[in-house]
Amino acid sequence: MTREALLERYRQLPLPTRRDEHWRFTDLSGFDPDAWEGTAPAARGPSGAASMLELDVAGVATLDEAGISLERAPDGIRFEPLTDDHPLLGSLVGADDKFSAHNAAVWQHGLLLHVPAGVEVERPLYLRVGNGAEGGALHWRVLVVAEPGSRFTLVEELASATGDVSGYANAAVEIVVREGAKVEYVNVQNLSQKTWLFASCHARVERDAELDWVAGGFGSANGKVRIQNDLAGPGATSRVTGAYFADGTQHLDYDTYQLHLAPSTTSDFAFKGALRDHATAVWRGMIRVEQGAQKTNAYQENRNLLLSRDANANSIPGLEILANDVRCTHGATLGQVDREQLFYLMARGLSRPEAERLIVRGFFQDVLDRVELEPVRTALGDALEARIPHA
Known part of the structure; x- marks a missing residue:
């Protein structure tokens, strides 16, 4: 479809409401995508915002309202701006809903990462996305193609120039993992609590390939992040690890x-979150096993820790199984801080915030242990603890 046709499709699609099942717990009242300014060029201030991650990287790309720039790119791979004419663009994330259609119609900047067959990139590749134009909209795309037998890591970090920047961020991420390849994709967002964030993320994992996905959510005001993994070939494996912390009125x-x-595919999705103040979180998970996908092994869980009486979380797991020789399980829990643990720690001289930080670290430890990159694992743990006030 042409950009004009995509824009017309976007205009015809309705804004989701709470009458839509997938938006039942997310209220978009008062939000108008068209009210935000376009991606007008802006100063590259966001790139100077404090990073959560300290990484020894092989390549660096920076993307914001002004465009995309490559500070460093390794030889032997394509680590470059994404163009409209790539044959895989839109093959996984199309224009099926209001926000994916908006992105498809108006995105201007994106990153292509294409690693040839058999190539192993030892150090991570790093993409920093900065939201810095007050009242602006940032639409970008990421396309990752791992050819057979390749191995690499891409780390994408979303940040705002300051905590007061309001904006509308809309991302589309497509990942194709060919036969026998292994990809680790890390996405961490620490946008301002005045930014609306919407993202459509879709991966296809082929025969004997592996995808390890890490999602860290700390910022933004409201919105929705959608993650879909297709296990498309025998022996394909995907693992998604999510950790989030919300406070104030974040949603x-x-x-x-x-x-x-x-057949013979494996998926493992584990999301954990901690909520303070009046924050809310929603997790909706679905495992679908098609006919013929025998020997499937799938697991999903969502566990939430409430650090205040006014925080709230909703977990909606689901199964759709059309094969008869599978192992599919799910779990969801919601609970307050254990008072006995809190009393035990405070009785030994810790302040309440110190005790809560220790409990939060323990709550998240099992999902943090799933993160292979040690600097990412450490940064996520530190960010989770830092959300507990010191007094």
Whole structure:
């Protein structure tokens, strides 16, 4: 479809409401995508915002309202601006809903990462996305193609120039993992609590390939992040690890989908969140096993820790199984801080914030242990603890 046709489709699609099942717990009242300014060029201030991660990287790309720039790119791979004519663009994330259609119609800047067959990139590649134009909209795309037998890591970090920047961020991420390849994709967002964030993320994992996905959510005001992994070839494996912390009036919404299309595939989705003040979180997970996808092994869980009486979380797991020789399980829990643990720690001289930080670290430890990159694991743990006030 042409950009004009995509824009017309976007205009015809309705804004989701709470009458739509997937938006039942996320209220978009008062939000108008058209009210935000376009991606007008802006100063590269966001790139100077404090990073959560300290990484020894092989390549660096910076993307914001002004465009995309490459500070460093390794030889032997394509680590470059994404163009409209790439044959895989839109093959996984199309224009099926209001926000993916908006992105498809107006995105201007994106990153292509294409790693040839058999190539192993030892150090991570790093993409920093900065939201810095007050009242602006930032639409970008990421396309990752891992050819057979390749191995690499891409780290994408979203940040705002300051905590007061208001904006509308809309992302589309497509990942194709060919036969026998292994990809680790890390996405961490610490946008301002005045920014609306919407993201459509879709991966296809082929025969004997592996995708390890890490999602960290700390910022934004409201919105929805959708993550879908298609296990498309025998022996394909995907693992998604999510950790989030919300406070104030933040509202985080994760919508995950594990689609098993081939036999002998494995998926493992684990999301944990902690909530303070009046914050809310939504996690909706679906495992679907198609006919013929025998020997599927799939798991999903969502566990939330409430640090205040006014915080709230909603977990909606689901299964759609059309095969008869599978192992599919799910779990969801919601609970307050254990008072006995809190009393035990405070009785030994810790202040309440110190005790809560220790409990939060313990709550998240099992999902942090799933993160292979040690600097990312450390940064996520530190960021989670830092959200507990010192007094």
